[in-house]
Amino acid sequence: MTASPQVSAGDETELLAAFDAVIERHERIEPRDWMPERYRSTLVRQIAQHAHSEIIGMQPEGNWIARAPSLRRKAILLAKVQDEAGHGLYLYSACETLGVSRDELTRMLIEGRQKYSSIFNYPTLSYADVGTIGWLVDGAAICNQVPLCRTSYGPYGRAMIRVCKEESFHQRQGYELLATMMRGTDEQRAMVQESVDRFWWPALMMFGPPDADSPNTEQSMAWGIKRDTNDELRQKFVDMSVPQAKALGVTFPDPALVWDEDRGHHDFGQPDWDEFTQVVKGGGPCNAQRIAHRARAWDDGAWVREAATAFAQADA
Ligand SMILES: [Fe+2]
Ligand SMILES: [Fe+2]
Numbered sequence: 049m050t051a052s053p054q055v056s057a058g059d060e061t062e063l064l065a066a067f068d069a070v071i072e073r074h075e076r077i078e079p080r081d082w083m084p085e086r087y088r089s090t091l092v093r094q095i096a097q098h099a100h101s102e103i104i105g106m107q108p109e110g111n112w113i114a115r116a117p118s119l120r121r122k123a124i125l126l127a128k129v130q131d132e133a134g135h136g137l138y139l140y141s142a143c144e145t146l147g148v149s150r151d152e153l154t155r156m157l158i159e160g161r162q163k164y165s166s167i168f169n170y171p172t173l174s175y176a177d178v179g180t181i182g183w184l185v186d187g188a189a190i191c192n193q194v195p196l197c198r199t200s201y202g203p204y205g206r207a208m209i210r211v212c213k214e215e216s217f218h219q220r221q222g223y224e225l226l227a228t229m230m231r232g233t234d235e236q237r238a239m240v241q242e243s244v245d246r247f248w249w250p251a252l253m254m255f256g257p258p259d260a261d262s263p264n265t266e267q268s269m270a271w272g273i274k275r276d277t278n279d280e281l282r283q284k285f286v287d288m289s290v291p292q293a294k295a296l297g298v299t300f301p302d303p304a305l306v307w308d309e310d311r312g313h314h315d316f317g318q319p320d321w322d323e324f325t326q327v328v329k330g331g332g333p334c335n336a337q338r339i340a341h342r343a344r345a346w347d348d349g350a351w352v353r354e355a356a357t358a359f360a361q362a363d364a
Contacts, residue, residue, distance in 0.1 A: 063082040076205065100157045105132050109132075140153060145203045173243075176236075186215050189215050189254070249323075
């Protein structure tokens with residue numbers, strides 16, 4: 049799976065040439081194949097970060113399950129949050145094929161040695177946030193993840209195909225929720241606008257820092273792990289979201305947002321990158337709360353893991 053110590057330098061050159069040829073042909077690297085150690089560690093970092101984001105992302109929306117305004121809305125939200133748990137499981141499994149156990153991955157998350165998406169460190173203050181997260185946060189996730197269906201590592205790409213189908217559904221349910229509220233009272237419309245105002249900039253941050261400040265992008269693209277740069281994806285998301293906002297009847301809190309005829313794209317302002325850095329470093333509004341909750345859930349589940357292990361051994 050990885051470069052073993054008995055591989056000689058000559059063998060390694062040959063193995064690397066074979067690996068490069070697979071990448072060049074846009075074919076897939078599978079768990080049984082030799083791969084450079086940095087390719088493996090980059091994938092572990094990226095897939096783990098993605099898996100952690102799915103699992104931590106259950107918290108802000110889970111916050112509204114008990115307070116959803118109707119049985120129908122509760123059922124939709126419950127199913128959506130369960131989907132995110134499923135995404136986390138596919139991705140942890142993909143990561144395990146690279147030789148890291150789920151135990152280790154969870155420990156690294158709880159100890160702050162691996163990251164998750166900055167967006168989930170913002171609170172959900174109103175029920176409209178459930179719709180906004182579906183529309184903008186799952187929408188941004190789709191922009192990020194559709195190209196990953198073609199990523200060079202087989203288990204990751206295959207997991208992403210199913211994840212993306214479900215994310216599209218999440219985006220639509222969020223949009224439908226907001227559209228319903230926009231047809232309601234003035235108070236409901238104001239709730240939607242206030243929620244969109246709070247989530248717009250953090251949603252743009254989901255694509256990561258500008259390309260000039262993203263040291264890993266170039267190598268990740270050369271290896272076919274990443275297919276588009278952060279700025280390309282951010283542009284795509286803005287272009288996609290503007291007509292949807294118009295149809296919905298909401299605005300984005302960016303005075304610089306304007307259609308640029310020459311470029312054929314929207315121009316837009318930059319998020320507050322200092323805020324982004326602070327949130328990524330653990331100083332966001334909910335970082336401590338999210339990790340404390342995850343750690344508690346992990347501890348509470350210890351007896352289940354022990355029982356499952358004992359059962360599997362008794363069965364063997
Ligand atoms: Fe997801
Ligand atoms: Fe989702």
